[in-house]
Amino acid sequence: MSAPNDIILFHYSYSPYARRVTWYLTLRGIEYAQCIQPPVLPRNDLTALGVNYRRIPVMSIGRDIYCDTRLILQKLEERFPNGGLGARKDDEKAIERLLEKWTVETPLFSRAAALIPTSLPAMKDPKFTKDREDFSGRPWSKDALERGRPESVAYMRSCFDLLETTLLADGRDWILKTVKPSLADIEAIWPFDWLVEMKGSMPASVVSEKQFPKVYAWIQRFRAALRAAKSTGPTPVSLKGAEAVKLIVSSEFAEPNGGVDANDPLGLKEGMEVEIYPTDSGFTHRDRGRLVTLTAREVTVALRSRVGDKEMRIHVPRTGFRVTKVGGGPTGSSML
Numbered sequence: 514m515s516a517p518n519d520i521i522l523f524h525y526s527y528s529p530y531a532r533r534v535t536w537y538l539t540l541r542g543i544e545y546a547q548c549i550q551p552p553v554l555p556r557n558d559l560t561a562l563g564v565n566y567r568r569i570p571v572m573s574i575g576r577d578i579y580c581d582t583r584l585i586l587q588k589l590e591e592r593f594p595n596g597g598l599g600a601r602k603d604d605e606k607a608i609e610r611l612l613e614k615w616t617v618e619t620p621l622f623s624r625a626a627a628l629i630p631t632s633l634p635a636m637k638d639p640k641f642t643k644d645r646e647d648f649s650g651r652p653w654s655k656d657a658l659e660r661g662r663p664e665s666v667a668y669m670r671s672c673f674d675l676l677e678t679t680l681l682a683d684g685r686d687w688i689l690k691t692v693k694p695s696l697a698d699i700e701a702i703w704p705f706d707w708l709v710e711m712k713g714s715m716p717a718s719v720v721s722e723k724q725f726p727k728v729y730a731w732i733q734r735f736r737a738a739l740r741a742a743k744s745t746g747p748t749p750v751s752l753k754g755a756e757a758v759k760l761i762v763s764s765e766f767a768e769p770n771g772g773v774d775a776n777d778p779l780g781l782k783e784g785m786e787v788e789i790y791p792t793d794s795g796f797t798h799r800d801r802g803r804l805v806t807l808t809a810r811e812v813t814v815a816l817r818s819r820v821g822d823k824e825m826r827i828h829v830p831r832t833g834f835r836v837t838k839v840g841g842g843p844t845g846s847s848m849l
């Protein structure tokens with residue numbers, strides 16, 4: 514077994530974040546391997562690689578491990594520049610990046626997630642709810658979820674409205690008036706597609722095809738484009754955990770280190786022992802290693818895999834993650 518293009522995506526199929534990446538790969542026809550993960554911890558395959566980060570998806574290219582879809586999509590755009598889906602003009606790039614920030618970095622997705630019907634089997638499974646308590650750092654309560662629902666419906670309605678009355682208002686097929694879906698469509702569509710697919714997430718009297726015909730039609734077009742790309746494109750190679758781990762630890766690095774910016778506001782130095790972790794959720798799962806890259810857009814630490822004792826490099830985006838020097842010091846604490 515091998516991984517086409519050395520890419521292995523660790524995910525589970527109903528992760529809306531993972532779909533951002535699988536859709537991108539499908540629309541581009543890029544071959545890859547996948548290693549399906551359980552929806553709750555433990556995730557032994559990632560642990561074997563030395564990865565503590567607990568969110569999904571994670572992508573490896575050789576011994577470089579990329580966390581967070583913002584960084585994963587950027588890396589794929591750079592690694593496969595011919596036929597990339599990213600915008601070319603500055604104002605279009607701005608729309609694309611602002612859409613990424615809107616859907617990934619604002620409360621939008623947690624509002625969407627608050628609309629998961631509490632009648633879904635997973636929501637009644639104590640293993641799942643306990644796992645998500647640990648993830649969010651907040652106690653799980655069906656009553657609190659039900660009480661918060663009307664506010665979240667109102668929040669999401671305003672998001673549907675924004676798309677209906679601005680970006681899609683003139684009847685265009687795709688956000689940047691492209692002939693096919695572009696990265697801007699992926700950046701925008703994923704939470705909306707997820708909610709529309711999830712029966713019972715929103716009352717039809719408030720959010721439906723009737724109130725938001727352009728958003729619903731855009732979602733249908735996007736799904737059709739994906740179906741078409743899937744029917745002609747490559748099927749991902751499925752790897753078992755042990756196979757994926759073996760392939761990764763015996764491969765090379767995909768890219769050189771990016772260096773540590775001497776001007777970075779944190780004042781950290783190359784080679785320092787640091788911890789990296791997300792600031793919004795899953796923050797108790799930290800990766801500790803030697804700082805090898807610190808730039809305006811990325812942080813990378815080198816650590817060793819548990820299986821095979823090989824150096825691995827864990828990459829995360831520069832924003833939405835905290836980097837702290839092990840043992841304290843100037844960056845060892847924060848109020849946030």
Ligand SMILES: N[C@@H](CCC(=O)N[C@@H](CS)C(=O)NCC(=O)O)C(=O)O
Nearest residue numbers: 528529530567568569570581582583
């Ligand atoms: N900002 C992250 C968010 C990823 C995220 O929150 N993923 C969800 C799955 S959709 C997750 O990891 N949930 C907890 C889990 O699966 O352990 C990204 O863009 O990749």
